[in-house]
């Protein structure tokens with residue numbers, strides 16, 4: 001077993017030790033999944049950014065590889081800078097990484113885009129032509145220019161990265177024939193205030209449904225409450241470099257779902273993986289975060305498949321591979337009725353488990369019910385399903401010594417006879433999926449080992465549960 005510490009996740013991806021933030025360079029290359037990540041190998045604080053590296057056959061079991069990128073050049077070597085976020089692409093059998101070099105001159109950041117390549121997928125060489133994009137277009141903030149996400153379409157490589165102009169966030173589109181010489185092409189989308197002052201880690205990709213193909217732009221906005229990661233769905237015109245979006249949604253409503261990056265897996269699925277934290281909740285400038293004393297900080301959310309529904313909204317479904325780490329199952333198959341009171345949810349292991357439940361809405365009279373997760377006599381994380389107001393609220397105000405806040409979203413119950421809930425609990429996080437995977441809340445909870453009871457609780461009326469299953473989840477690296 002790698003790493004030490006009671007709060008370390010049991011089945012979510014983490015670094016061996018030290019600080020981890022964004023997923024970078026996710027790719028299926030030469031028969032393996034490669035995950036890279038923003039990494040500080042020296043400490044459990046943010047700083048001196050490297051790219052950590054791990055490979056896997058199933059996105060769940062990992063082998064750690066040597067560091068892929070380390071600060072080494074004048075453009076990327078600074079304790080408050082380094083090799084910032086970016087992405088990967090395969091071209092003619094070679095693996096290319098596009099990343100942001102971030103350094104500080106005087107008291108301000110300077111950021112530009114760089115490239116590195118590898119033939120074996122393990123050892124990387126930084127391009128002689130770095131930085132391959134030396135500065136943003138004129139009029140843009142030179143210190144807020146980062147996170148290139150690269151793809152290929154017909155004859156060109158494209159990349160989208162974040163830019164800031166007039167204190168507002170934008171997604172900038174560049175194109176290139178060779179991954180080294182890049183031209184600014186267009187502004188893909190921009191904030192007019194509603195989406196904040198900086199869009200970190202933009203990503204742009206096509207998805208198909210029965211009506212045809214759409215493009216999706218995702219990003220993590222700075223300066224917008226209640227939106228950690230946004231998606232926009234619309235149409236892309238590669239002739240003009242214009243993207244017109246008609247649909248706006250939250251990928252996740254929780255506190256801890258930031259900087260998602262997507263890639264296409266070996267069977268053609270579009271998978272998204274995010275950093276299971278957010279800058280607001282990870283005070284990296286202080287030393288009192290809960291896991292720092294265990295010598296680590298940060299994990300990834302579970303890989304989710306992005307699916308375009310016929311109404312052009314998105315579903316985010318945890319990958320099927322997760323079934324392979326299910327151990328003992330506990331289930332209530334027959335209908336069960338809870339009448340004003342609470343019922344213990346059967347779990348083989350109350351700390352690390354998966355739960356699926358179906359509520360019979362037509363026959364329930366309760367206005368609302370709660371799932372009380374990771375609880376002991378005093379503490380619990382409480383998910384309130386308000387059936388009357390059609391809202392989901394998740395409160396971690398009383399969940400541990402450290403976490404706080406309540407997340408809120410709508411619940412799309414109109415015309416529905418049942419409500420389905422699917423959730424994953426790990427040593428220090430909870431991911432709740434509902435509304436057919438359209439409404440999801442992910443949050444960290446640094447609960448103690450004795451917080452191992454989970455309940456369904458009803459204050460008034462009756463709640464009819466059609467079915468409830470839980471699985472203990474465990475894995476070895």
Ligand code: FRU
Nearest residue numbers: 022038084085146200201259
């Ligand atoms: C997002 C982010 C990126 C940046 C990286 C630095 O979490 O702020 O914009 O490249 O982290 O570690």
